[in-house]
Amino acid sequence: MAEVQSVRQLPAEFIEALGKTYADELTKTVGGLKTIDVSKLYGPQFVAGPGALTTQAEQLVGGLGSYAPFLQAAQAATGPTAYQQYMSPYQQDVISTTLQEFDVQAQRGLPGLRAQQVAQGAFGQGRGAVQEAVYQSESDRNRAALQAQLLQQGFGQAQQLSQQQFLNQMNLAQAAPAAVGTQIAGLTALGSQQEARQQAQLEAQRQLAYQQAYQPYQATQALGQGVMGLISGYPSQTTQTITPSPSPLSTALGTASTLAGIYKLIGQGTQAFQGK
DSSP states (O other), rough: OOOOOEEEEOOOHHHHHHHHHHHHHHHHHHHHHHTGGGGGTTTGGSSSSOOHHHHHHHHHHGGTTTHHHHHHHHTOOOOOTGGGGSTTTHHHHHHHHHHHHHHHHHHHHHHHHHHHHHHHHHHHHHHHHHHHHHHHHHHHHHHHHHHHHHHHHHHHHHHHHHHHHHHHHHHHHHHHHHHHEEEEEHHHHHHHHHHHHHHHHHHHHHHHHHHHHHHHHHHHHHHHHHHHHHHSOOOOOHHHEEOOOOHHHHHHHHHHHHHHHHHHHHHHHHHHHHHO
């Protein structure tokens, strides 16, 4: 009988040893990966929160309503009686003093009028009395006109002050929240820069924690890549296993057994034929 041969392609012995080492390391590393707490790598501890500047900006948000007192003051400066609070406290004194001076000047005009009456021969007569009455009447009208003029001036000044107060308060109502808004915007911008730096630092820490956690796996991967490179680039070994041919005795025994079987079958056939 022909010989039976078994052929095996085997890597070099040192590569086979490396492969076994890689398999052991991979098993151990994968088991270690199952124990990694992912929440320690992707958690809120790596998210930057609001910094001091942002917090300060948030605290100033209430200042955006600082217009309210100025708006109320502006409203108080409107209405039909708003001028009264802006009337000069010395107006009545000014009016009284001015009218007193007017009366003095009016009295100084009487001697001149009476001198004219004497020159005309009308002094002490009805015509002179009429002239004095007319003079006094005109003086009273002028006095009333002067008083009205002074009052109108005081009223006009009070109205102007009231209107000016309204405009001033409205400007403040606009300027106050605008100033606070500018401050908030500046603090927010600086706070964003501060938080961006903090987030970058936290991300660097997270990357470090990630690398530390997966470093064994990455090292095992590198080992595997190296082993695979060696297997593909290093010539393998060939082994042969030869099954030995049967001995003459075994062959003879096998032949005898076969012939005995054949004779037995022939004998059985002859007996059957004779029986027929």
